[in-house]
């Protein structure tokens with residue numbers, strides 16, 4: 001059976017197509033302001049890339065913030081379940097999934113069957129999310145893609161004490177004007193975001209092995225900062241960004 | 256039966272009477288200056304019975320705060336208080352009430368002016384400053400009933416200390432009202448207060464039935480009387496009627512929601528401006544909020560009351576209420592409710608307004624998970640200030656939570 005998962009996040013739309021449990025392809029594009037169009041586009045582009053027809057997909061599950069706006073999906077499910085299922089699909093040994101996306105971060109515990117046992121989400125605050133890093137990268141005039149890697153070159157990370165994105169930005173600006181080494185500030189920013197995510201994950205008692213998913217998993221600085229906090233390695237799959245869509249496609253197979 | 260007919264069947268007959276009583280109550284309070292009856296503003300957990308004995312009309316800024324929230328006036332009033340210099344982190348009841356007093360705005364054109372204020376800090380420390388501000392503003396006497404926090408148990412020293420204040424409270428009332436405290440009447444009022452609390456507990460207990468005849472959202476509505484008119488016959492009569500209706504519903508198999516599959520416990524104050532949205536949201540998942548820690552607070556200390564010695568024993572009862580005890584004891588009572596109502600999950604409102612209610616929640620959550628292995632979820636908000644509520648986040652969280660609850664069942 002061929003199934004698809006469509007994950008509409010605040011910044012990017014992701015699609016994955018599976019054939020009897022095997023990944024045929026995945027795709028990422030920008031969400032823009034219209035969820036329905038974004039969902040259609042990412043799905044159709046992926047179909048075209050794979051040379052498939054929409055009719056050949058038997059079941060579709062949508063997820064992410066825009067999940068209820070995807071009219072062609074058979075069912076909408078939350079990111080929590082989809083990320084748990086996706087991570088379990090990629091590595092069944094994983095027990096904790098840390099998902100950091102554009103506007104939220106969450107941690108979830110999965111059992112040996114891939115069922116989610118518990119979860120926490122960030123409260124209404126951009127701290128510890130992709131948006132936080134984005135704002136900071138802009139303040140530092142650094143390309144977001146290089147942001148994480150730069151943090152690895154820090155001699156001694158600066159201390160950013162504000163949790164609030166707006167206050168942290170002013171702290172960063174004052175560090176810049178004091179002439180603090182750029183890499184140190186960037187590392188401090190990553191430390192700050194990581195401690196926020198770490199504290200959240202500890203609330204449900206994160207247990208290894210830990211996998212990180214979501215767009216921010218591409219940021220090596222964030223992964224390393226989190227590894228330091230957890231004092232253990234964190235697995236990141238090449239498919240981290242499309243993990244939710246994969247999970248949705250897996251769940252579509254069970255509909 | 257059509258959906259509309261089913262909906263009608265689920266409506267409460269007693270709801271109308273409740274509205275009538277509350278309207279009469281507020282009319283009486285608002286016309287007190289003409290009838291010459293004194294009005295006291297009192298905190299929600301305060302000892303109201305002596306006021307009833309003295310024929311003083313008790314008025315509750317917190318109950319009024321709930322009205323402000325439910326009528327979507329909270330954000331505006333809170334913003335006004337902030338413009339006056341009050342912090343956004345302050346309890347939204349306090350902010351709304353402080354702004355309202357100045358404005359005479361809010362529902363029903365504001366509260367009647369107080370002749371005295373009675374502040375009991377068994378619910379929080381916020382009320383101390385809040386009532387001091389209002390005492391200065393209205394230039395009226397303030398009585399502070401100080402209940403020490405009960406980390407564990409209740410010491411003899413605390414008992415003596417609180418009991419002593421009941422005498423001072425009575426002196427205060429006698430001075431302000433210029434009349435004697437009638438001891439015989441106080442015995443009657445005490446009896447009625449206990450009777451009312453017992454009936455309220457019985458009403459809440461009907462939710463142990465499956466399907467539950469009521470939800471916590473209904474309890475939030477029916478609660479107003481035990482808060483405001485405790486100690487009067489009105490409460491006893493009304494809850495007797497309500498209890499009959501609940502039992503009838505049970506007999507006829509009428510559930511509060513169409514299809515109860517999951518039973519949920521709610522912790523903390525309601526989110527007053529989102530009651531409808533939340534109740535529909537949970538009902539759409541076939542989840543019935545069967546019980547809550549909030550409405551239980553007004554009958555939770557009956558075990559400490561000696562019916563034949565109300566005045567003496569109320570010292571202990573008023574000190575040991577839910578918000579004035581340690582986290583372990585709070586957790587114990589939550590665990591008890593989980594068993595009693597046979598719930599499948601717990602929803603906690605992390606209420607940024609109410610610190611004493613919200614501080615221990617993460618610990619309680621961990622205790623619940625350890626002892627019962629039940630899923631818990633958190634909703635962050637302020638109970639009256641709508642600016643703090645993020646619909647899409649809460650929506651996603653409830654969906655995910657219900658997915659987990661249904662997976663487990």
Ligand code: SF4
Pocket residue numbers: 317346347348349378379380381382524578608609610611612
């Ligand atoms: S802080 Fe809590 S207990 Fe105190 S007045 Fe506000 S809501 Fe009530």
